[in-house]
Amino acid sequence: MSGRLIVIGLGPGEAACMxxxxxxxxxRADWFYGYGPYVDRVVALDDPRRVVSDNREEGARAREALALAARGECVxxxxxxxxxxxxxxxxVCExxxxxxxxxxxxxxxxxxGVSAMLAAAAACGAPLGHDFAAISLSDNLKPWALIERRLQACAGAGLVMALYNPISKARPWQLGVALERLRDVLAPQTLVIFARAAGRPDEQITTTTLAQARAEQADMATLVIIGxxxxxxxxxxxxxxxxYTPRFAPGWDPESKHSAC
Amino acid sequence: MSGRLIVIGLGPGEAACMxxxxxxxxxRADWFYGYGPYVDRVVALDDPRRVVSDNREEGARAREALALAARGECVxxxxxxxxxxxxxxxxVCExxxxxxxxxxxxxxxxxxGVSAMLAAAAACGAPLGHDFAAISLSDNLKPWALIERRLQACAGAGLVMALYNPISKARPWQLGVALERLRDVLAPQTLVIFARAAGRPDEQITTTTLAQARAEQADMATLVIIGxxxxxxxxxxxxxxxxYTPRFAPGWDPESKHSAC
Structure with missing residues (x-):
């Protein structure tokens, strides 16, 4: 049996980012599984080796790919x-x-591959230059209360946050509520970045404050960074x-590497 | 003036990861600034366009590069x-x-570029598959008490953690103390990954438990992941x-997308 499964990160979108x-x-691959828009990037529409599926069918997609690999194919x-x-x-691991x-x-x-948050950060400077967290706002796979708890714990501990899956047709209210909860912990002037299509030709970066940020500024292609x-x-x-987020904590002088307090 | 500064991520080490x-x-560049081992990867040792400096001289390196770019060079x-x-x-932003x-x-x-934590995660499965934080253990630029607070906040909130700068000659005790503090919050069987030189030919992945983990298992080339x-x-x-870390919270069935509790 020579089959194998290769899970490949395509990066943020442009071929040059691979x-x-x-x-x-x-x-090396004999077959290409994935959510349609990702497969479209690298495999021609009429290629018979494409096997596309919806973005909410990850489990079934993984099983089908593993079964094919077990029959000796490079998937x-x-x-x-x-x-x-x-x-x-x-x-796939599940x-x-x-x-x-x-x-x-x-x-x-x-x-x-280069993840969306790294592409988003590069597009505007270095907002992830200090300690940070990556949190998904999708409550399809975890309870919303756990998401709120994580947002508040990270904000309270001074971490920048990259918010994945901020909004979709099926999850229209989550980002708005998340912003409300963050306003309980963070100052109104905290910077918020809406990075849409980061690393792609139609990239759009909007910087605002937590006081001004509105959920409608995001769509499914947006990565939200909370400073x-x-x-x-x-x-x-x-x-x-x-x-950008400085490498040093407030009161610490990066040149002397000692507290300036 | 046609000068510019390009900050380039080389990825985990192998040219194929760029x-x-x-x-x-x-x-496009006329000059190559950086910490010696990074510059060595892509510029020949006898190339006069190399400007290497120590890894604790980031501020001075950035100023020199900016001054040269302001004189019209592509740096x-x-x-x-x-x-x-x-x-x-x-x-550079500072x-x-x-x-x-x-x-x-x-x-x-x-x-x-592909960050060390992404290369480390890819080398062992998908430990960063759910919410996670990236935290530097270097107390050169922030007080140690703040690092402990962040570790405990993230562990308490159920986030996986990627620990950067875990140990060095100048910072020999920090990882050991961090593991002690994490033992106050996390169960002894919590998985810990020592990913040394992830993405390079001499890559070495060691998986152990929080109870068994010892600071001596890490060196400057190691990324530590706390499950x-x-x-x-x-x-x-x-x-x-x-x-791997499952995409779903405990008790949530990823196939039905409803709580199985």
């Missing part, structure tokens, strides 16, 4: 961004654990503003 | 992994904010174990 390792892995499972961040790598023994004997490769108290905006003549 | 965008940006600032995660992008007006007028590009209560290990015949 790693050479991902391009090489794509060249690629495609993810946008990085496959290990709210994406297919975990779904099915390997639950499935037949043959699936556990299969070689599995995970090819990392910490330290996150700063630098206006520039003739250039877009930079948003 | 994006095409990073390769293209390197080709590359190299980072391992992703430049926005505990790396040079934030250091100096742009503090420096002369001419630096704010310069075009700045940040080219994202949540949900993080699981799947043993496989003839294959390395997989470590």
């Amino acid at each position: 790693t050479a390792q991902a391009v090489e892995a794509l060249a 690629a499972m495609l993810s946008g961004g990085d496959p290990g961040v709210f994406a297919m790598a975990s779904a 099915q390997i654990e639950r499935g037949p023994e043959a699936w556990r004997a299969l070689p599995l490769e995970v090819v990392p 910490s108290e330290e996150t700063r905006e630098v206006t520039r003549p003739g250039q877009a503003s930079l948003v | 994006t095409a965008q990073a390769v293209e940006a390197l080709a 590359a600032m190299l980072s391992g992994g992703d430049p926005g995660v505990f790396a040079m992008a934030s250091a 100096q742009i904010e503090r420096g002369p007006e001419a630096w704010r007028a310069l075009p700045l590009e940040v080219v994202p 949540s209560e949900e993080t699981r290990e799947v043993t496989r015949p003839g294959q390395a174990s997989l470590v």
Whole structure:
């Protein structure tokens, strides 16, 4: 049996954002599984090796791909961004654990990619330059109360937050409520970034404050970054503003590496 | 003035882990600034365009690069992994904010890369498959008490943690103390991953438990991942174990998308 499953991160969207390792892995594959828009990026529409499915069918998609790999095929499972961040790598591992023994004997490769939050951060400066958290606002797979608890714990501890899956047709109210809960903990002038299609030609970065931020500023293609108290905006003549979080805590001088208090 | 500064993420180490965008940006540069081992990856040792400096001189390195860009040169600032995660992008933004007006007028590009935590996660399965935090254990730039508070807040909220800068000659005790504090919050069987040189030919992944983990298992090239209560290990015949964090909270059935409680 020579079958294997390769979970491949395609990065934020443009072919130039893919790693050479991902391009090489794509060249080895006999089949390409994934959510349609991701498969569209790298496999022609009339290619018979495409197997596309809806973005809410991760479990079934993983099982089908594993079954095909167990029959000796080299199967690629495609993810946008990085496959290990709210994406297919975990779904595949779940099915390997639950499935037949043959699936556990299969070689599995995970090819990392540039995740959406890294592309979003690069597009506006360095908002993730200090401690941060990545939190999914989707309550499909966890209770909403747990999401609120995590948002408030991270905000209270001074972490910047990258919010994945902020809004969709099926989850219209979650981002608005999340912003409300964050207003209980963070100052009104805390910076909020709406990074839509980061790393793609239609990229759109909007920086606002927590007081001004509205859920309607996000859609399914948006990554939302909530700054910490330290996150700063630098206006520039003739250039877009930079948003960054300093590497040092307040009162610490980065040059002397001692407290300036 | 046609000068510009490009902060480039080289990914975890192998050339194949670089994006095409990073390769293209390197080709445009007149000068290459960075910590020696990063510059060594992409610029020959006898190349006169190399400007290497120690890894504790980020501020001075950023100022020198900005001054050269302001004189009209295309200057590359190299980072391992992703430049926005505990790396040079934030250091550059700091100096742009503090420096002369001419630096704010310069075009700045940040080219994202595959960060160490994504490479480490890909090497062992999908430990970052659910909500997680990235925390630096370096107390050069923030007080140790703040680091402990963040570790305990994130652990208490059920987030997986990727620990950057776990240990060095100058910071020998921090990881050991961090593990002690985490033992106050997390169960002894919580999984801990020591990912050394992830994404490089000498990659070494060690999975253990919080009870068994020892600081000596890490060095400067190690990324440490602390699992949540949900993080699981799947043993496989003839294959390395997989470590992953399920996409769903305990008691939630990922197939029905309803609570099974």
